[in-house]
Amino acid sequence: MQEIIRELLQPNDSKIVLCVLDGLGGLPFNGKTELEAASTPNLDKLARNGACGLHIPVARGITPGSGPSHLGLFGYDPLKYEIGRGVLEALGLGIELSPRDVAIRGNFATVKYEGGKPVVVDRRAGRISTEENKGITAKMRERIKTIDGVKVSIISGMEHRFALILTFPEALPLGSDDIPDTDPQLEGKSPLHPIPRRKEADAVAKVVSKFIELAAQVIRDEPRANYTLLRGFSIYPNLSAFAEAYGLRAAAVAAYPMYRGVAKLVGMEVLEVEDTSIKSEIETLKRHFEEYDFFYFHVKKTDSYGEDGNYDGKVKVIEEFDSFVPDILSLNPDVIVVTGDHSTPAVMKSHSWHPVPFLLSSGYTRGGGSQGFSEKECLKGELGIFRATDAMTLILSHAKRLQKFGA
């Protein structure tokens, strides 16, 4: 589809705001979903006149992670494009990546040496404190700066976790991250060797091997975190830039690192926000509204409360967002979409596979199907149930940015 869209693109000066309320979709608790329980007069009004439906993030019955579900909404088929765990973790830590980087998830582990050979005693180094982690990674950073001309970045995470970024002099070819995890999964076993699964991964595997050895020397005398286990080797995925694919000057209004990272991944400008509140995000949107054509506007807390099982908290965030809808409308965008990246029902305390409410407001909708904004009402809307990858095409057409296909 992206190729067809590229051919049909016609520039205009329309403005688009795509609001993603993370984990928006829900399940009933006392007979009502979070969205049904929330008082949302502004969204309800948009829904009555707009085009509503429900989108399927990845495939029917599949529960998506945040990476795949965002890719889908941005028009990249998540079954085709994958964001590796290492990259996602790095994005989550707020690390900037480029096509020259390999991102790797690291765990500190405890090993004992038998005949010079390390044997894993504790795969998580007794879950050392984040403080202890910081001290150890600082020491490693000081001693391991480059390996064979490859820049080494070590970023401490929570407890026993860290991220390792290897920055090569040139962009890495596809497949150069095809290296198995070194974590043997079982205690009493030796760490595995990072043996490349294909030729393209030789260069990376060589540097990884050297890193493991160097790190083992540096932290050898630590009481618990005396070894590193590496997994989730991943290069920056080769996504044709969002802006380029859709002919848009695109910007992200997102407060949390992972979403800022995913937006950057597809080539959006990531705007500064004062803090993580919706109010701050609205201010950022207003401040930059003239500069871009397309805004990805992300609200995190619907998902966080969903994951916590905090039904009332999720309801309140939805209501808070609703109260800012007039602010968005006052900017006169040509297309507003309000949806989620996936469902996170509070009763499940987790992401789920359920289709996600989707509301599109523009001057070119039929309207009249849905009586408000909820899972049930969206089912009556003119868009029906559709795959998330169709969302961008629908958005562009309602913004009159697509020409006729064929004569």
Place this chain on the structure above:
Amino acid sequence: MQEIIRELLQPNDSKIVLCVLDGLGGLPFNGKTELEAASTPNLDKLARNGACGLHIPVARGITPGSGPSHLGLFGYDPLKYEIGRGVLEALGLGIELSPRDVAIRGNFATVKYEGGKPVVVDRRAGRISTEENKGITAKMRERIKTIDGVKVSIISGMEHRFALILTFPEALPLGSDDIPDTDPQLEGKSPLHPIPRRKEADAVAKVVSKFIELAAQVIRDEPRANYTLLRGFSIYPNLSAFAEAYGLRAAAVAAYPMYRGVAKLVGMEVLEVEDTSIKSEIETLKRHFEEYDFFYFHVKKTDSYGEDGNYDGKVKVIEEFDSFVPDILSLNPDVIVVTGDHSTPAVMKSHSWHPVPFLLSSGYTRGGGSQGFSEKECLKGELGIFRATDAMTLILSHAKRLQKFGA
């Protein structure tokens, strides 16, 4: 999708019952479909709280046979996987097959010999009686037991039909059934030769040629059935076992040979049932409920009455099944699905292409869309219209047997 599912599988001890009311979908007669006319208080209640929709067995507008429609529901794309007619016929006759078998459909025909060459006079041997058929096949069985070490099984069918199974010493390679029908389709023509269409089919074609010659000698003096025409050469399809693909201990509760055969084909255990009544099937389900995770529960008569144009009969079978729903519920399965494999509207007296009502009941549905169980009410349900191949993914997710896709 099956590959992705395999990666996401997480075992648990959930129980799943998939009830397939054969040919369930209907068309209105005096304004109501069979399902609308039937009084189904138990199914209606499940539908109100459950997730409803309609599935498309093969593709929009395509009327499926029993083989493809069951494969679809079991998650095998019927456009990709095919059960050959020979295999389907053999399954229908209750014959057990293995990967060493080639199943072939046979017709008795009448030929005259012109210069030693057979010319077809009647492609169906005047539709001889089934009795006459039995006598002739018995004679053939006695005289043709093996050919070049290949075991020959001849099973009489109705009128002029029979099934021929060739059992080779070893499992047959893909493509070994790629042999054209020998039926010339027109009277006055000679039977065609079973010339292999590719190298892999050489061995089978050779045995088939010899069979045709031997059979012609054995039945040469029959007044009508003096020759055999063969078609639908097919090996046992290479389906990755259902149980393996979905991580389920799966069992089939089905009374009729074809459905027992299809279930066996995808690797289910086929359970014994006392007789063909729904009551017997329910007893079997109860007796084995602890032993398996997944039950395919098949009801045949909805389809039989549909094919007969017996609208009232079909209504009654639906009502009978409804009366057993509390028995199924009393077992406390985590997921119950009630659907059909395809539609068989009594007014059409045949299978049809119409989407099939689908009702899924579990603790993780939104519900509230459908007011009962019928074609029209399912259209209002949260599942919308979907391809049958998505059914298993939906079932597994509602049983919480799938992990998140991506991070």
